[in-house]
Amino acid sequence: MAGYKVLLLDGIDPAGIDIIGATNVIEPIVHDKISRDQLLDIIGDVDGLIVRSATAVDRELIQNAKRLRVIGRAGVGVDNVDLDAATERGVLVMNSPGGSTTTTAEHTVAMLFALARNIPQAYKTLQNHKWEKNKFKGIELAGKTFGVIGLGRIGSEVARKCQAMAMNVIAYDPYINPDAHLSSGLKLVDLQRIFQQADFITVHVPLSENTRNLINKRTIAQMKDGVRILNCARGGIVNESDLYDALKSGKVAGAALDVFETEPNTESPLLELENFIATPHLGASTVEAQRKVSEDICRQVCDYLLENAVEGALNFPRLEAGQVQRYQHFENLATRLAGFIAQICDGRMQTVSIHYSGEVCDMNLNYLTSTIVRSLLVPVLREGINLINAMHVAKLRGIKVQETRLPAPENFTNLIVIELKTDVESHRVSGTVFTDKLPRIVNVDGYPLEVVPHGHMIFFTNNDKPGVIGGIGNVLGRCNVNIAGMHLGREQEGGRALALLLVDNPVSNDVIEQFRQIPNILSAKVVHV
Numbered sequence: 001m002a003g004y005k006v007l008l009l010d011g012i013d014p015a016g017i018d019i020i021g022a023t024n025v026i027e028p029i030v031h032d033k034i035s036r037d038q039l040l041d042i043i044g045d046v047d048g049l050i051v052r053s054a055t056a057v058d059r060e061l062i063q064n065a066k067r068l069r070v071i072g073r074a075g076v077g078v079d080n081v082d083l084d085a086a087t088e089r090g091v092l093v094m095n096s097p098g099g100s101t102t103t104t105a106e107h108t109v110a111m112l113f114a115l116a117r118n119i120p121q122a123y124k125t126l127q128n129h130k131w132e133k134n135k136f137k138g139i140e141l142a143g144k145t146f147g148v149i150g151l152g153r154i155g156s157e158v159a160r161k162c163q164a165m166a167m168n169v170i171a172y173d174p175y176i177n178p179d180a181h182l183s184s185g186l187k188l189v190d191l192q193r194i195f196q197q198a199d200f201i202t203v204h205v206p207l208s209e210n211t212r213n214l215i216n217k218r219t220i221a222q223m224k225d226g227v228r229i230l231n232c233a234r235g236g237i238v239n240e241s242d243l244y245d246a247l248k249s250g251k252v253a254g255a256a257l258d259v260f261e262t263e264p265n266t267e268s269p270l271l272e273l274e275n276f277i278a279t280p281h282l283g284a285s286t287v288e289a290q291r292k293v294s295e296d297i298c299r300q301v302c303d304y305l306l307e308n309a310v311e312g313a314l315n316f317p318r319l320e321a322g323q324v325q326r327y328q329h330f331e332n333l334a335t336r337l338a339g340f341i342a343q344i345c346d347g348r349m350q351t352v353s354i355h356y357s358g359e360v361c362d363m364n365l366n367y368l369t370s371t372i373v374r375s376l377l378v379p380v381l382r383e384g385i386n387l388i389n390a391m392h393v394a395k396l397r398g399i400k401v402q403e404t405r406l407p408a409p410e411n412f413t414n415l416i417v418i419e420l421k422t423d424v425e426s427h428r429v430s431g432t433v434f435t436d437k438l439p440r441i442v443n444v445d446g447y448p449l450e451v452v453p454h455g456h457m458i459f460f461t462n463n464d465k466p467g468v469i470g471g472i473g474n475v476l477g478r479c480n481v482n483i484a485g486m487h488l489g490r491e492q493e494g495g496r497a498l499a500l501l502l503v504d505n506p507v508s509n510d511v512i513e514q515f516r517q518i519p520n521i522l523s524a525k526v527v528h529v
Contacts, residue, residue, distance in 0.1 A: 004305050005029055006048035008298075009039075009055045012074055016050075016294030023302055040064050048301045050074060051081075053281075059085035070304050072297040075100055075284055076154075077234055078314060079207055087315045090389040094300050094312040097153060099292030100284035105157035107283045108202060108232045111256040112162070115200075115228055116141055120277045142166040147198030149191070149214070150233070151176060155204030159186055170194060195222040200230065207234035217242040226253040232283045235259040240270060247273050258283050310367075316388050317366035327367065330360055330416070333439035334368050336453045337418050337431045338375035339529040340441065344459050347424030349399050352376060357406040358414035369403050372418060412442070447489030447498050453529045455484075456503045460515060460524040464490050464497040471518035476503070479511050496522070 004026045008017060011032045020028040029046065031038075043049070043065045050072040051057060057071055062085045071081055073095040086093045114120055117138035125132045144167055148159045151173040159169050163186070172191045194201060201223070205211045215229060215238040229252055231238045240261060246252040247270070254275045260268060263281060270276045284293065296312075303309040310316055354369055367387075374390035385393060394401055409415050417430045430443035441451050444459075462468045469486075476483060482504040490497035507526050515524035 004047040005045060006050060006298075006301060006305075007031070007042065007046040008050045009034060010052035010074075012050055012052065012298075013290045013294035015291045016074070016296075016298030019295060019298045020302060023306065026302060026305060043068070048072065048305060050297055050301060053077065053080055055080060057081040057086075062086055062089055062091060065089075065091070070094065070301055072096070072301045074293045074297045076104075077206065079234065083315055087389055087392050090386040092304060092310065092316055092388050093314045094297070094304070094310070095314060096293045096296035096300065096312055099294075099296045100289045101153040101157055103286045103289035104154045104232060104283040105161060107258060107279075108154070108158045108204075108230060109161050111230055111232060111258065111277070111279070112141065112200065112202070114277055115230065115254050115256040121274060141200075143168065144199040145170060145197050147171070147194035147201040149173075149194060149201065149203045150205035151186075152204060154233075155202075158202060158204065167200075170197065192222065195219055196224070198227065199224065200228045202230040202232070203237050204233050205237065207236050212236050213239040213242075215239060215243065217245070220246045220251060223251070225251060228252065228254045228256075230256045232256075232258040235261040235263060240268065244269050244273070247275050317364050317370065327363060329433045329437045329439070330363065330368060330414075331371050333431050333433050334371045334416055335375045336439050336529045337416060337429050337441065338372040339379070340453055340527055341418050341420045341427050341429045342376045342379045343527045343529075344525050345420045345422055345425060345427045347422030349376065349380075349397070349420065349422050351400045351402065351419075351421040352394070353402045353404070353419040353421075355404050355406050355417040355419075356415075357417075358408040358412060360414040360416060361405045365403060365405070368416070369401065373399075373401055376420070415442075417443075441500075444489065444498060444500075447491065449487045449489035449498075449500065451485070451487040451500050451502070453500075453527075454502070455528065456506055457527040457529070458501040458503060458507055458512070458515070458524065459498070459527050460501075461496065461498045461522040463520040463522065464492075464494050465520045468497075468518065468520050471521075472501070472515065475511060475514045475518065476501075479508075479514070481505055481507060481511060500527075 006020055006026055006028055008028055008030045017028045017030060020026050040061065043061055045067065047067050048070045049057065049068060052074050057080060059082050062068065062082060068091050070092045071086055073081060076095055076097040078093065078095055081093055083093055118136040122136040142165060146162045146167040146169045148155050148169060148171040151159065151171050159171055163169050170187045170189045170193065172189060172194050176188060203214065220242060229238065243252065243255055247255060257278045259281055271278065300311050303311065352373065354372055356365055370387045370390050373394050374385050374387055377385045377390060377393060391401065412432045415430060415432050417428065419428045420426060428445055429441060431439060431441050433439055438452050441453050442448065483501055484504050485502035487500045488497065512524050512526060515521055
């Protein structure tokens, strides 16, 4: 019997559906076409949702999805998914960008050729039984300057293909250091130089507040007269009204769009212009790409539901299936350290400082930090906190989270240190994983000790005076509490000291109150990890 249900919409390729069915644990529920009301009725009973671009996965839908753990977008863009709403609900959002890279890059190059040689317009005249050879004189691509805005998977592939066609390719990407040495020999420039020098400009960036209307009246004015513009990325990056005016005036000699701000779109004034060509969002529409993105996203959703493996996530650090085992021991350590310090620290959390050193620094620290923050919040909020929304919830509660890498410590190959500050006090706990893979606390508030934290514990601080341990033993004996282990740490003889007692049974508040009455006991708290 299936343990999970995944709803697949928008005509997902059957190859991916077969992958889900082959698990024998996840039930695929397929609706190529479904009304909004029907979708709202059934969304509350599924663990996963996979869509393409047609379904609006908005806040209302996400709030009705009571069991939903993961949303998969077959393809690249997630404009139709409310990322904020999903993150707040702790729902993972992932996409599958790799499957459509080659297809979209090839479509961009096809549009480039069509734009340079007026192929659609010439064919249209032939359909109208006209032979207008002299009307459609094109231009060569070799030697022309080709400006690429955005060097992600698709932008880089387009640039490589155009370099092979002897075009002078220049590129802009704000997330790549302009001084970086690219093995392709590609020249990185600022955006202004793209506008000023390029004969052709193509955009390959996601749609965001920073990229919306990136190509507009002002930026077009900075371009060369007779420039040609392509957009096979996302609608809204090019201001269509300003592009229309520039095409009419001749400032822009031609434009090719595969995407529009509003889709489907068959009424755009741009379609009336002879120097404009378009396709109905065909960038990823090949047999191979649709099969690949379907297989990729369905496999990713299965891996997450069955193995807690995260790949292609947009609101959570990447963690592939092959990495889960490697992270397990450090995730266990991080969880126990955070659970421990959360219980010994009174007051409202204000600042969490996490220091990593040694071999743990080679791992995805965002993942481990989310694990720690989740574990800190669970004792306070109990329900609704997971790795996806933990950082968001911490931010909402005004908790500042700081993460640093430090040099490897002398005595440990790896070390995680958590400092927690509240409006009342602050504590610091350090932990490591030895070769036996067991998590150990090795320091609390500057006091060295070594303990594998597990089960029921009593944490207390005291003045290092005779009689304290005897008094503790008397209390536990009277209360029929058996000691499983005792771990002590102190500054110096006669100074302050602390101890962790591992006990076999839960300890009541009455026992703790009796502890506090023992001479030289400074504090006592129950801890369970």
